[in-house]
Amino acid sequence: MNEQQNIEFKSKWTDNILKTVCAFANTNGGSIYIGIDDKGNPVELKDIKKLMEDIPNKIKNIIGIVPKVNLIEKDGNCTSTNLPEPEMSEEMNGFLLVIHKYEGGSEKSSEKSSEKILYLISKNPYTTISEIANTLSITTRAVEKQIKKLQENNKLKRIGPAKGGHWEVVE
Structure with missing residues (x-):
């Protein structure tokens, strides 16, 4: 799998990724793989469970959307925090945020x-x-x-x- 218009690889989480989340939410959606470098190689992430809790909360608090978050382990197993497993074509090591096009809400x-x-x-x-x-x-x-x-x-x-x-x- 390679990076594409709606697929981004990030070796680690930084708040700068929120810009990508906004872009995906305002277009056709996309997937952000955290723990994967630009060449598609796995990168070690520390405290993945904490990241999987903190990142969706940060995205919800700042942007107002809740992404799908899935943990993808080296053996290909996937643990989902709130939605079904993604379809994977290769084994990955990291986790995936799936951002869907934002359709708006009832709040002003x-x-x-x-x-x-x-x-x-x-x-x-x-x-x-x-x-x-x-x-x-x-x-x-x-x-x-x-x-x-x-x-x-x-x-x-x-x-x-x-x-x-x-x-x-x-x-």
Whole structure:
């Protein structure tokens, strides 16, 4: 199996992968194999069980979707956390996130976006509007509008200048 438009290999989890998750969710879906390098070779992952719990929660909290997560062991066995086993053409060692096209939900998207923005800022107070927009796959203007509302509602405060300052989430 090789990387394709809807298949990504990642040797380890980083929050940067959230951009790929957003892209898959907003297009035709896809699969992310974590623990596989770009050439398709298995890479050792530490504390896989913790990753399998933490990553879906992170994706749900930031992006608002719940991916299928499956553990694929060297012998080809697969353990699913919430959905059926994926079909595999080769033995892999790592785990698989399957991201489906997001069909929307009943919550207002602006409410979800503001919660996601607060979460991202709480994790990195020095983040930029562009970084937030890229992570959430929304426009910078949409982020600016949400930030303005959050500031008006006293949920978010800017400390210092636009360049060199940081955000503070007000509890």
